[in-house]
Amino acid sequence: MRASPPLQRTLLGLGMLLGCASDPVNTLAPGYQGAPGLERFIVCAPNTVIALPAEFQSATGPLREQIDAYLRFHDRKAQWLDLLECKQQWTQAISAAKEHGPIERTPAFFAEQLDARYDFDAIVMPSLLVHAVRASKGYAWWDGVQRHMRSVNVPDEVSGFSRQQLNWLADSGPSGDIVVTSFHVIVFSRGGERIFEGRGGIDFVSELDLSSFRHNRAIEMRVRDDLPGDVDALREAIAVGFTPFLKPPEE
Amino acid sequence: MSLRCSVLALAVLWVGCAGPQVRRDSLEGWSEAETRGVRLIADARGEELDAIASDLSSLHATFTYLLGRDITSSVPTTIVLIRDPERAKRFGLRGRLGFAWSTLEGSFAVVSLDRRAVQTRITLFHEYTHLLLWRHRNALIARWYTEGLADYFSTVAFRDGALVVGALPADRLAWLIQRGHPMPLDQLFGGDRDATLRGRAIYDFYSTAWALTHYLLATPKGRAELSRFEKELAKGTALDAAREAAFGRSFERLTQELTTHLGYLARGAAAESILDPRQVRLTQPVPAAPMHPDAVADALGSVALSLASEDEGESEYAPIARAYLEAAVAEGAAANAPARAALAHVRALEGDADGAEATLAEALRDAPGDFSVQLAAGHVALARGAADEAEAHFRRALALDERSAPAWFGLGRALARAGQADHARNALERARSLGWSAGLDLELGRLHVEAHRVSEARALLQPLAGDPHGGKIAEQAAELLKQLDATDAADPS
Numbered sequence: 210m211r212a213s214p215p216l217q218r219t220l221l222g223l224g225m226l227l228g229c230a231s232d233p234v235n236t237l238a239p240g241y242q243g244a245p246g247l248e249r250f251i252v253c254a255p256n257t258v259i260a261l262p263a264e265f266q267s268a269t270g271p272l273r274e275q276i277d278a279y280l281r282f283h284d285r286k287a288q289w290l291d292l293l294e295c296k297q298q299w300t301q302a303i304s305a306a307k308e309h310g311p312i313e314r315t316p317a318f319f320a321e322q323l324d325a326r327y328d329f330d331a332i333v334m335p336s337l338l339v340h341a342v343r344a345s346k347g348y349a350w351w352d353g354v355q356r357h358m359r360s361v362n363v364p365d366e367v368s369g370f371s372r373q374q375l376n377w378l379a380d381s382g383p384s385g386d387i388v389v390t391s392f393h394v395i396v397f398s399r400g401g402e403r404i405f406e407g408r409g410g411i412d413f414v415s416e417l418d419l420s421s422f423r424h425n426r427a428i429e430m431r432v433r434d435d436l437p438g439d440v441d442a443l444r445e446a447i448a449v450g451f452t453p454f455l456k457p458p459e460e
Numbered sequence: 461m462s463l464r465c466s467v468l469a470l471a472v473l474w475v476g477c478a479g480p481q482v483r484r485d486s487l488e489g490w491s492e493a494e495t496r497g498v499r500l501i502a503d504a505r506g507e508e509l510d511a512i513a514s515d516l517s518s519l520h521a522t523f524t525y526l527l528g529r530d531i532t533s534s535v536p537t538t539i540v541l542i543r544d545p546e547r548a549k550r551f552g553l554r555g556r557l558g559f560a561w562s563t564l565e566g567s568f569a570v571v572s573l574d575r576r577a578v579q580t581r582i583t584l585f586h587e588y589t590h591l592l593l594w595r596h597r598n599a600l601i602a603r604w605y606t607e608g609l610a611d612y613f614s615t616v617a618f619r620d621g622a623l624v625v626g627a628l629p630a631d632r633l634a635w636l637i638q639r640g641h642p643m644p645l646d647q648l649f650g651g652d653r654d655a656t657l658r659g660r661a662i663y664d665f666y667s668t669a670w671a672l673t674h675y676l677l678a679t680p681k682g683r684a685e686l687s688r689f690e691k692e693l694a695k696g697t698a699l700d701a702a703r704e705a706a707f708g709r710s711f712e713r714l715t716q717e718l719t720t721h722l723g724y725l726a727r728g729a730a731a732e733s734i735l736d737p738r739q740v741r742l743t744q745p746v747p748a749a750p751m752h753p754d755a756v757a758d759a760l761g762s763v764a765l766s767l768a769s770e771d772e773g774e775s776e777y778a779p780i781a782r783a784y785l786e787a788a789v790a791e792g793a794a795a796n797a798p799a800r801a802a803l804a805h806v807r808a809l810e811g812d813a814d815g816a817e818a819t820l821a822e823a824l825r826d827a828p829g830d831f832s833v834q835l836a837a838g839h840v841a842l843a844r845g846a847a848d849e850a851e852a853h854f855r856r857a858l859a860l861d862e863r864s865a866p867a868w869f870g871l872g873r874a875l876a877r878a879g880q881a882d883h884a885r886n887a888l889e890r891a892r893s894l895g896w897s898a899g900l901d902l903e904l905g906r907l908h909v910e911a912h913r914v915s916e917a918r919a920l921l922q923p924l925a926g927d928p929h930g931g932k933i934a935e936q937a938a939e940l941l942k943q944l945d946a947t948d949a950a951d952p953s
């Protein structure tokens with residue numbers, strides 16, 4: 210029997226699990242602003258080493274598409290590795306690191322293994338993070354972006370409510386710890402040195418659904434269909450997440 | 461539709477019965493598909509059901525690959541996917557997204573058709589894993605084992621060029637945060653209903669079952685230990701002996717290992733298994749086809765009848781089965797004798813002996829050589845206490861299909877009611893050689909109790925009585941064991 214868990218409790222739990230809200234403290238090794246001389250990127254399948262809840266597995270597709278587009282926008286060549294190969298290479302690198310010294314050297318072995326098979330200047334390891342941030346009336350700020358929880362199925366008219374009141378309801382939102390998604394990326398040099406790590410907020414996992422408001426005056430939070438977020442939000446997250454390694458597009 | 465059928469349809473629509481009414485428009489827009497011997501019936505258009513069937517086919521292929529062999533079913537498997545929330549509640553989906561059950565006549569699952577395809581898939585995979593595990597069983601499967609595996613396989617997905625097995629379900633992750641530690645394992649394996657199913661314990665029970673499975677399946681050694689442990693318990697080995705044989709270490713030690721594993725998961729480590737999808741041999745399901753309303757009503761009525769039959773006695777599903785089967789007959793299945801025989805069966809379950817006899821007479825007149833009609837006729841006769849007549853119908857059914865477990869089971873019950881205990885036991889043993897159900901073990905156990913065959917009775921009844929999720933059957937088994945204990949106390953010799 211598969212029980213239906215209270216959705217919000219589940220999502221709150223997830224948020225507490227996978228990190229806390231933070232400002233985008235992207236870290237860049239000296240000399241790499243704008244990624245000078247780095248033209249050819251090996252890009253690993255999303256979430257090779259960071260867990261992704263089962264419900265979000267299909268969300269890596271849109272993330273992958275937009276990362277690819279963003280690298281092309283910057284005239285970089287992206288060569289993607291699938292999850293199977295990335296995982297195999299990473300596991301092999303962990304074993305090699307354990308055998309030869311500290312496990313922290315795993316990226317160096319990983320880079321060395323890839324270097325034997327591919328031509329590249331840097332390795333990109335992207336991930337989708339699911340975590341919680343503090344929201345106030347449907348607004349939240351995290352990882353360099355500000356978002357407002359969207360409302361769907363807003364009725365045109367409801368007995369006893371003016372148009373203005375309905376708009377106000379649609380624009381209102383929950384306060385407290387709310388689950389969101391972020392883009393996370395680590396870039397390693399050809400030798401396996403970590404040269405960049407960044408994050409960019411994507412969007413809320415849930416949206417406000419007013420489809421039953423006309424009948425029972427209820428506003429429900431439901432998981433959105435377009436995980437991890439709409440395309441514009443995803444593009445912004447990737448741009449923020451790669452800054453200042455790659456220069457963000459001008460407004 | 462003939463005038464007679466129209467009148468019957470109106471009777472259902474406007475006059476109504478004691479049970480829920482079935483609106484004709486609620487029977488429209490359904491599709492069915494078939495994959496790997498599983499019939500999928502959904503309140504959905506073809507394209508949506510095609511995707512679901514394809515998902516199910518990929519899970520089956522994954523299971524086959526991991527197990528190294530295909531698990532075929534000897535009985536038909538039907539899975540109903542329901543979108544309408546009210547109908548879903550009527551079919552038992554209150555506070556749950558799906559459930560599965562297996563009888564001698566077939567395997568079934570009811571799954572909520574969610575707005576989000578991924579949610580539907582996870583629920584479908586969970587329930588289908590139960591059905592796969594129940595195939596070819598000859599004993600009760602421990603609940604922690606089947607639930608743990610069902611959760612584990614519920615998240616199978618193809619992603620970024622890999623087959624991902626064992627990704628963490630969001631609700632289990634939430635449990636990790638809220639509780640942070642597993643239920644003590646001796647309680648998981650041996651706890652009674654109060655210890656595993658009351659209050660927060662139920663959440664801990666299911667989550668710990670998943671966590672343990674996730675931990676042990678991660679390594680070949682763990683997989684071997686899990687399999688050995690389950691087999692030891694299934695053959696009746698005492699808990700401590702089974703633990704020692706399978707794990708060779710204490711539950712405390714195992715709990716510590718599990719807690720460490722949970723710590724890794726809580727820190728976001730990707731602990732799922734990544735497999736090569738080329739190793740999995742996928743097959744394309746038969747494309748979905750639209751269903752005629754009478755076929756929808758017949759299918760839903762049959763599923764509800766299976767639930768009602770499982771309840772043995774008054775069941776909330778009987779009126780639902782009757783409403784759908786009446787709609788099926790009215791909608792055009794009048795010429796379908798099995799549908800009318802099924803309707804007669806449900807009427808008998810509801811205590812409507814006259815209605816059952818009248819409907820059955822029509823079915824028997826039109827199709828006396830139909831197996832399912834004879835089987836239903838046996839059930840109808842049993843329901844009104846006509847053991848000899850029931851025996852005759854079950855024997856006719858067996859003449860048509862000598863390897864039918866439900867017909868042997870029915871014959872055994874009829875013979876038991878007629879006081880022919882030895883013949884009844886032989887028939888039930890024959891049924892048990894062809895299939896397994898908890899009801900069958902209960903019936904056989906009862907005969908052993910009556911004959912005071914203590915060890916045989918205990919072997920069958922103790923697993924049933926010890927299942928904290930066993931419902932009425934567990935209660936009846938416990939009652940029979942009490943009788944046995946009382947007899948033993950009175951006459952220790």
